[in-house]
Amino acid sequence: MINIFSKKDSEKDNKNDTIEQEVVAEETHKAETTDTMNFLKEMTVQIEEIIKQHNKVNGEHEVLEKLTKQIENHMETVSNLTENTNKSTDNLFNQGETLLEITKDTVNKSLEGKKSIEDMVKVIENLDIETKDTYENINALGEKLKEIGEIAQLISGIASKTNLLALNAAIEAARAGEQGKGFAVVADEVRKLAEMTGESSSNISNLITGIDSQTKNVLNSVEKSTLVVTEGVESSKGALEKIEEVLDSFNRVEGDADKLIKTIDTQKEDISKIFNGINEVNKILTETNDQIIKHIDEAHKVDEKLEKSVYHIAHHLK
Template structure:
């Protein structure tokens, strides 16, 4: 408001100075003419000009001068009246503009004037128009600044929150990187242990291959033994069949002997009866039959011995038959056992074949394990190298994250300063908007 009053005061001073200059320009010719007329009149009164015509001319000149003065005065008055009115109207426009009303303009009749007031009116319109554009532009810019300040304030809040999150994340990352370096060292140690385990596994696999090869050879030998056992079982079975046949033959012979023994026993009994009868008859004959009695006694003894021998043979034959029957039963059992043994041998042979095939698969698997173990050992070396690189990277990451965390803290401080500056900018823009509200402009 102080600037507007100062501008208004300067405009009034310039207008007053312009009016004084115009009056001086208008009055000087009149004063000169009046002075000339007065000089001529004075000279004529003193008689210095004797000629009557000159005196008459002087009178006419004096009258003309008076008329000219009157006309000039009237013209000046009219000119000054129009000039002053135009200036007053222009000044009112400037006063309104100074008070903030930029919707007013100088009247067309004032802008159409060809004199200084017309120029002033046109320049006044141009200034008001330019000022209105500037005020509108400043108002728009102020609104943009206010909106941008609000948005920037929100963005700084978000950025500060994000910066805080980043700082926390960086701190967590730094801790994580440190932990990662520690874990990487642990991984390195674990990989070393894995390497030792791989070496032990490799040695165990080698021993396993040796044992598997031994088992394979033993399996082959077992298969051959089973094959031989099968052949022997077949031979034993054939021999048992022969023995079985011979035992049956012996049993049949024993039956025949048993029959013959029964016949001998029967004959011995009859002989014993005959000897008894002969003894009785010899006793009847007395002394003459004594020799016959001795023979009869001998025959009786022989019959009894034959009977005893027959009984002994009968016992032997009986035992032989029982043993033969038991042998037949045993051979039948043995034959069944040998048959079962043959089945078991065949089953064992198939098992050995499967075991042999399984051993081959196992050996192939062990060889594959050995190959994979070698690859694993090679991979362990690469992993160890990668772990060492990872450890170095983890240490670098830890240092970098710590530096980034420090930068994030500095960024947070800078954002706080930006927020404060944004608050001040918003306050200034709001005050500017309040100042611009006093101006009235066309939309």
């Protein structure tokens, strides 16, 4: 009997130990389960926070993407504007070169015109000198004619006196009778010579009067021509001065046009540099935008995986 009770007590103790072990194991399992639950809850909170941060980042990425797109649009507009400005600058540069060529051609033609007028002025000045010389020569001729006229008058006076002396000699020869006949013949010849001399002197005086009248007319014409030539010289000099002023103006225009072309050329280079810089910036923005889009796509994929993981964890926790 004692052995039987001892055996039962031993079985009972073993059973109690087993139950106690099961209780301890269950408590341990519960504790581990609780720890796991707490860890999973904490992980869920952290994952949800990560998702929020990713959503925030995604939102910022969307804003950045829109901003990048706007910048691209603005850069394209600026690029087009710069290109149009570059074309306008090229046109302006070409027009400036054309203006410079026209100005140079005009200056050359003006110089040729100036040379022609200078030659004409010299010709007119020489003509003026010759006209004045002619006037002086004709005037001197008039003085000589006056002297000849005075001599002709003197000869006419001598002829008159000679004729009178011949007449007196003829009278005296007639008184002398036969002895005075030879002297009368001489006196008659002297009288005839005196009359011829008087007529010649009268003709010379008439010719001198006519020549003097014509000389005065020629002098008047030469004097008028001299005035016209003098006015022509003054007008030509005035025209020459105007051409010189025009040449000065064209030279200034040529200088300004040359400076303008150099300035446009410099601006053209600057615009070209700006255009290249804009293209470089546009290239960098495009590459950056591609990288941003790539990161956004990757972030979306990570978000989707996180959302699925959180969903499964939350579902199992429930």
